[in-house]
Amino acid sequence: MNKIVKKEHFSANVVKLVVEAPLIARARKAGHFVIVKVGEKGERIPLTIAGADVQKGTIDLVIQGVGASSKKICALNEGDYITDLVGPLGQAMHIEKVGTVVCAGGGVGVAPLLPIVEAFHKAGNRVIVVLAARTKDLVILEEQMKANSDEVIVMTDDGSYGNKGLVTNGVESVINREKVDLCVTIGPAIMMKFVAALTKKYNVPTLASLNTIMVDGTGMCGACRITVGGQTKFVCVDGPEFDAHQVDFDEMLMRLGAYKELEK
Amino acid sequence: MTQEEIIAARRAESWRDELRRSKKAKERMDLVRVKMNELDGEYRSHNNEEVNLGLTKEQAMLEAQRCLDCANPTCMTGCPVSINIPTFIKYIEKGDILAAARTLKETSALPAVCGRVCPQEKQCEKHCIYTQKMKKEAVAIGYLERFAADYERESGNISVPDIDTKNGIKVAVIGSGPAGLSFAGDMAKRGFDVTVFEALHEIGGVLKYGIPEFRLPNKIVDVEIDSLRKMGVAFITNCIVGKTISYDDLHADGFKGIFVASGAGLPNFMNIPGENLVGVMSSNEYLTRVNLMDAANPESDTPVLIGKKVAVIGGGNTAMDSVRTARRLGAERAMIVYRRSEEEMPARLEEVKHAKEEGVEFLTLHNPIEYLGNEQGRVKQMRLQKMELGEPDASGRRSPIPIEGAIDTIDVDEVIVSVGVSPNPLIPRAFGGLEVTRKGTIVVSEDSMRSALADVYAGGDIVRGGATVILAMGDGRKAAAAMAENLLKE
Ligand SMILES: Cc1cc2nc3c(=O)[nH]c(=O)nc-3n(C[C@H](O)[C@H](O)[C@H](O)COP(=O)(O)OP(=O)(O)OC[C@H]3O[C@@H](n4cnc5c(N)ncnc54)[C@H](O)[C@@H]3O)c2cc1C
Ligand SMILES: Cc1cc2nc3c(=O)[nH]c(=O)nc-3n(C[C@H](O)[C@H](O)[C@H](O)COP(=O)(O)OP(=O)(O)OC[C@H]3O[C@@H](n4cnc5c(N)ncnc54)[C@H](O)[C@@H]3O)c2cc1C
Numbered sequence A: 001m002n003k004i005v006k007k008e009h010f011s012a013n014v015v016k017l018v019v020e021a022p023l024i025a026r027a028r029k030a031g032h033f034v035i036v037k038v039g040e041k042g043e044r045i046p047l048t049i050a051g052a053d054v055q056k057g058t059i060d061l062v063i064q065g066v067g068a069s070s071k072k073i074c075a076l077n078e079g080d081y082i083t084d085l086v087g088p089l090g091q092a093m094h095i096e097k098v099g100t101v102v103c104a105g106g107g108v109g110v111a112p113l114l115p116i117v118e119a120f121h122k123a124g125n126r127v128i129v130v131l132a133a134r135t136k137d138l139v140i141l142e143e144q145m146k147a148n149s150d151e152v153i154v155m156t157d158d159g160s161y162g163n164k165g166l167v168t169n170g171v172e173s174v175i176n177r178e179k180v181d182l183c184v185t186i187g188p189a190i191m192m193k194f195v196a197a198l199t200k201k202y203n204v205p206t207l208a209s210l211n212t213i214m215v216d217g218t219g220m221c222g223a224c225r226i227t228v229g230g231q232t233k234f235v236c237v238d239g240p241e242f243d244a245h246q247v248d249f250d251e252m253l254m255r256l257g258a259y260k261e262l263e264k
Numbered sequence B: 001m002t003q004e005e006i007i008a009a010r011r012a013e014s015w016r017d018e019l020r021r022s023k024k025a026k027e028r029m030d031l032v033r034v035k036m037n038e039l040d041g042e043y044r045s046h047n048n049e050e051v052n053l054g055l056t057k058e059q060a061m062l063e064a065q066r067c068l069d070c071a072n073p074t075c076m077t078g079c080p081v082s083i084n085i086p087t088f089i090k091y092i093e094k095g096d097i098l099a100a101a102r103t104l105k106e107t108s109a110l111p112a113v114c115g116r117v118c119p120q121e122k123q124c125e126k127h128c129i130y131t132q133k134m135k136k137e138a139v140a141i142g143y144l145e146r147f148a149a150d151y152e153r154e155s156g157n158i159s160v161p162d163i164d165t166k167n168g169i170k171v172a173v174i175g176s177g178p179a180g181l182s183f184a185g186d187m188a189k190r191g192f193d194v195t196v197f198e199a200l201h202e203i204g205g206v207l208k209y210g211i212p213e214f215r216l217p218n219k220i221v222d223v224e225i226d227s228l229r230k231m232g233v234a235f236i237t238n239c240i241v242g243k244t245i246s247y248d249d250l251h252a253d254g255f256k257g258i259f260v261a262s263g264a265g266l267p268n269f270m271n272i273p274g275e276n277l278v279g280v281m282s283s284n285e286y287l288t289r290v291n292l293m294d295a296a297n298p299e300s301d302t303p304v305l306i307g308k309k310v311a312v313i314g315g316g317n318t319a320m321d322s323v324r325t326a327r328r329l330g331a332e333r334a335m336i337v338y339r340r341s342e343e344e345m346p347a348r349l350e351e352v353k354h355a356k357e358e359g360v361e362f363l364t365l366h367n368p369i370e371y372l373g374n375e376q377g378r379v380k381q382m383r384l385q386k387m388e389l390g391e392p393d394a395s396g397r398r399s400p401i402p403i404e405g406a407i408d409t410i411d412v413d414e415v416i417v418s419v420g421v422s423p424n425p426l427i428p429r430a431f432g433g434l435e436v437t438r439k440g441t442i443v444v445s446e447d448s449m450r451s452a453l454a455d456v457y458a459g460g461d462i463v464r465g466g467a468t469v470i471l472a473m474g475d476g477r478k479a480a481a482a483m484a485e486n487l488l489k490e
């Protein structure tokens, strides 16, 4: 049982929770995630550790309500408890000073992108964030991204806010404008697939943090498996970050659809 | 006293002697082996109720009469923890069931579990004189073990073991499967301050997330866990040693000894085309969703894919549990696909029999070589290579060889891959200085279960690869004896 000590609303369906978890706060590094379960019959879902305060013994989670389980967590309030919380899981992200980093996020990927943006910025990189959404109302975390980067470019499908176009248009405009040393992308698999194809064309090294379906998060089930460079990998123990140019996104897309019908 | 002397002395007790003489060996041998009371195959293939109902007291006492109380009880040599089999059986014949249960607990930490899941036909019952010399059905040792343990539990007279005076020495256990639980119990008895760390949100390891309710009800395992709690064992769930806390953290927290019982929970795949299609999953994923997450219950938030035509690849207990689960979740066709013949199947005999009664089909001498999917990427067919048996291999099993050109294509909408597990690499990775085999198991000294790190002991599947509940439990007890001796000496 982990107590929620603070709750902040970032937008209608995105919240930040500060949760008591002293051991995880002490052990975690950027890129690690936790598995969270709310209620006795709750589902185990992965969430990135967005930040931590070792002194206070707390971790931050930024959650976007997209389905039953994530909405259930978003609905919790200060003083409530998360039934089960385990971590830190996965491999830490390699954060170093590489120069200019473009971070491209959309949909479910925007929340987990925030701590990565923050970490690269802290490491002294020039960080440009490309945020993509279908329409103005769905743009989230813009303020938080601005506070932790050098520039935020917003792309909307319908042009109702920022620039009209897809995330790839935003990334391409930056690549055409200046030298980009690294691209990091998190979002729907289809989006990451197109970002990877684009950056491959320009030879920009690209990392994708993969948000596959998970159960245990410790390598026990294989639900999270994907193919990278022709080999099967478990995202929860080998990832979540992989060389985007090696990931079989078509397979990942197909696997993410596994429970679509059941989750409706 | 040596083991032989103890066996002889207990056999010589006067009540035993009288009991033995009360009936002629010939009469005992003429009795027929008791049949387990069980639910009807068709009925039970639609629900999760425990299949075996256990014996009545009358049945158990009659079956106990079959045991000849041999001077040289060969059955005991087949038991990995050397339960004093004739003693407990004779207590049952006498009607003193609680004494029988106490006898079991002298050597087995979890008799109600082992009575249900041990492969008796390969252990005690295989070595019973009935099997060995008379070519008759063995005494039903497993049924009797289960009966005595259940009787004790249901009578409300569970004996909570005496606990030595607390010695204030802290020991840590990593993993709460049978190895960890039996170690914890033995150390608590010896007065140690025991904390069990478990990565999952439930205690019990495979007993909870793997073996289904219809074979091992959770309440049986919970009783054992409760009695450990009563003995003062602390359980910390959602804590992964090597991730949440480190080896150094354990030292800083004052733990003087560590027992690693982290199991072999990593699923193997076959690396054949189509294995990552939707609807193809490991038995660990399937069973975890259904058992640990209760996914088949509409109240649960966790989903599980339901197949109408389900193939389970493999011939072990895990495969049987998966295929029988699939039947219960509504599969019209539930198949075992195994590359050798039925004779070589590693599963318990009873599981194979039960699976057949529940309408499971057996495609033996078939090996999948490819899965084919539909437009959505869901598996729709599998291609099976037909096999024949060749010469026996190193393990003595006849190895299967493909029959060239003999390939079947079968419609399926779900495939559960159950071709073995590998040791959990978390601890070997996180504890520098352990000696680890190529297969990933931790190397320990056989008599003490001590690893290359002086304060670290290990047992169960992390040492043996995929093995059995009773071996894991035996390891836990052995490690406890050795660690206690060492720590108390210091
Ligand atoms: C390592 C990792 C870290 C993550 N970190 C965060 C985080 O910090 N904050 C956060 O809000 N989310 C994060 N996620 C995603 C989050 O776990 C999922 O949004 C959540 O599991 C969805 O569960 P649900 O029951 O709410 O939605 P569901 O009912 O399962 O799904 C609702 C809809 O979302 C889609 N969907 C569900 N899961 C995914 C996914 N993984 N990728 C793409 N689409 C999906 C479904 O197809 C469906 O249309 C992370 C995922 C991973 C693997
Ligand atoms: C489906 C299935 C059916 C089976 N049927 C039978 C049967 O009928 N008869 C039989 O004898 N055997 C059977 N077995 C095998 C038997 O269950 C195992 O041999 C036995 O459970 C091994 O016990 P263990 O204590 O070593 O490990 P496990 O039972 O695997 O327990 C290990 C525990 O450690 C935890 N853990 C791992 N790493 C860490 C860490 N770093 N920190 C904290 N916790 C950790 C895991 O989450 C797990 O709970 C079956 C196995 C399966 C999977």
Ligand code: SF4
Pocket: B066, B067, B068, B069, B070, B073, B074, B075, B076, B085, B086, B089, B127, B128, B129, B130, B139, B141
């Ligand atoms: S070998 Fe069989 S008959 Fe003899 S003591 Fe053991 S169980 Fe009884």
Ligand code: FES
Pocket: A213, A214, A215, A216, A217, A218, A219, A220, A221, A222, A223, A224, A225, A234, A235, A236, A237
């Ligand atoms: S989530 Fe189970 S293996 Fe990755």
